[in-house]
Amino acid sequence: MRGEELVKIFPSAFYLISKKVETMKPFRQLPKIDKLIADDSFKDLNKSILTNLAKRYIENLREKIKNNQIDKIDYSQIIKDLKQEYKLALKPSLRPIINATGVTIHTNLGRSLIDEAIYDGAKDVVCNYCNLEYDLDKGKRGDRYQHTTQALRELLNCEDALIVNNNAAAVFLILNTFAKDKESIVSRGELVEIGGSFRVPDVMRESGTKLVEVGTTNKTKFADYENAITDNTALLMKVHKSNYTIEGFTQEVDFNEISKLAKSKNLIDYYDLGSGYIPRLSWGLSEAEPSLDKLLECEPSLISFSGDKLFGSVQAGIILGKKELIAKLKKNQLLRMFRVDKVTLALLEQTILAYKLKKYEAIPTISMLNATVEELEKRANYLAKNFKIDYEIKERKTYVGGGTMPNRKIPTIIIALSGGAIALESHFRANGIIGRIEDEHFILDMRSLREKDFKQIIETVNML
Numbered sequence: 001m002r003g004e005e006l007v008k009i010f011p012s013a014f015y016l017i018s019k020k021v022e023t024m025k026p027f028r029q030l031p032k033i034d035k036l037i038a039d040d041s042f043k044d045l046n047k048s049i050l051t052n053l054a055k056r057y058i059e060n061l062r063e064k065i066k067n068n069q070i071d072k073i074d075y076s077q078i079i080k081d082l083k084q085e086y087k088l089a090l091k092p093s094l095r096p097i098i099n100a101t102g103v104t105i106h107t108n109l110g111r112s113l114i115d116e117a118i119y120d121g122a123k124d125v126v127c128n129y130c131n132l133e134y135d136l137d138k139g140k141r142g143d144r145y146q147h148t149t150q151a152l153r154e155l156l157n158c159e160d161a162l163i164v165n166n167n168a169a170a171v172f173l174i175l176n177t178f179a180k181d182k183e184s185i186v187s188r189g190e191l192v193e194i195g196g197s198f199r200v201p202d203v204m205r206e207s208g209t210k211l212v213e214v215g216t217t218n219k220t221k222f223a224d225y226e227n228a229i230t231d232n233t234a235l236l237m238k239v240h241k242s243n244y245t246i247e248g249f250t251q252e253v254d255f256n257e258i259s260k261l262a263k264s265k266n267l268i269d270y271y272d273l274g275s276g277y278i279p280r281l282s283w284g285l286s287e288a289e290p291s292l293d294k295l296l297e298c299e300p301s302l303i304s305f306s307g308d309k310l311f312g313s314v315q316a317g318i319i320l321g322k323k324e325l326i327a328k329l330k331k332n333q334l335l336r337m338f339r340v341d342k343v344t345l346a347l348l349e350q351t352i353l354a355y356k357l358k359k360y361e362a363i364p365t366i367s368m369l370n371a372t373v374e375e376l377e378k379r380a381n382y383l384a385k386n387f388k389i390d391y392e393i394k395e396r397k398t399y400v401g402g403g404t405m406p407n408r409k410i411p412t413i414i415i416a417l418s419g420g421a422i423a424l425e426s427h428f429r430a431n432g433i434i435g436r437i438e439d440e441h442f443i444l445d446m447r448s449l450r451e452k453d454f455k456q457i458i459e460t461v462n463m464l
């Protein structure tokens, strides 16, 4: 006779039996929280973190017992699980990873690296009180921006500078200060979306300026700017196209022509450069785009760029230009919202000092981009000779990244590993190494790797 038939015949007996089964469930075996956390194996752990974890864990077990998912309690398993959960709970969410994608300025992976020497140089300022807003000569309140400004002026021979939180803030601040309720003229071909929801037309609207589009998507001429100027025009703006290119039947106006036109009409010329750089870049990158020194030769009213793209430093928006204009930017209340911390300023100043001394090896972005193919090949051989699996070393192409010169591929050396690409990719990712899949192979691209990454890569390869 089957169970349900028994129930039909002896309903009350079944009720008693099921009651009995309920009390036999191992609720009573669940450890008391205070006893559990007092266990010797937890003696070095933080009790309040542990209590929270233990409460959640035991609650979870209780649910499982109720739902008949478990029928006995394994005390040693509870201890083991809680120790593991404790470890995970204290593991920082933000952690270092190894960039084997070959993309040097990788926005998802933190953009530019800070060299340890630069970091150490900034450490004394960050870990102590400092003269952030204190004038040591006069013994009175000083200007937070003066430190980096002085260094930038000397480095680039520009009139003045201002540092804000990022380049997006720089664009907003400039438009809001000089062109609110007035017109700003921009080429239709430059109304770009940079990614991370930075859309030039939207940012302009939010800043309070009236966007005046000129030219067409593919062609904008000098006369387009000239004809669009009205009594209400405040600013002629050029925007770096950053992450897209127009090819074929195209035309755009050089910034120095826009700059001259603006000056002749008493308007402000402003170039949102996106990425600004100083030393010569290999692979024709310098020929494709002018360096900061070159741009500053036309004495622009204002230019701005990111601190953590080709400049190779910390996240910041760097504004360079005319002294009287920077003074007006400093008076805008919005600057208070965009202001940077001493950590940013200290790191940036260290980078600027390295530039002054031409110590480009202290700017990882620059030294990685400029490394020769021979150097990369040598390092690939040195790395891969430790691999216990088959591989191939080949020359390939990669991108700079960070919305910098999107149509420029630069040569690189890759190590293609033998084996299933998808499985390899996830094995490496689980071990903190992000590579890429190309031609159905998982590859490690030498362009964005440093020698200090090699040990972890070798260990990860040889785990396979």
Ligand SMILES: *Cc1c(COP(=O)(O)O)cnc(C)c1O
Residues within 6 Å of the ligand: 166, 167, 168, 169, 171, 194, 198, 239, 240, 241, 242, 272, 273, 274, 275, 305, 306, 307, 316, 317, 402, 403
């Ligand atoms: C990257 C970029 C920005 C945004 O700079 P963030 O420093 O990321 O805020 C703005 N304009 C252009 C042209 C860019 O390339």
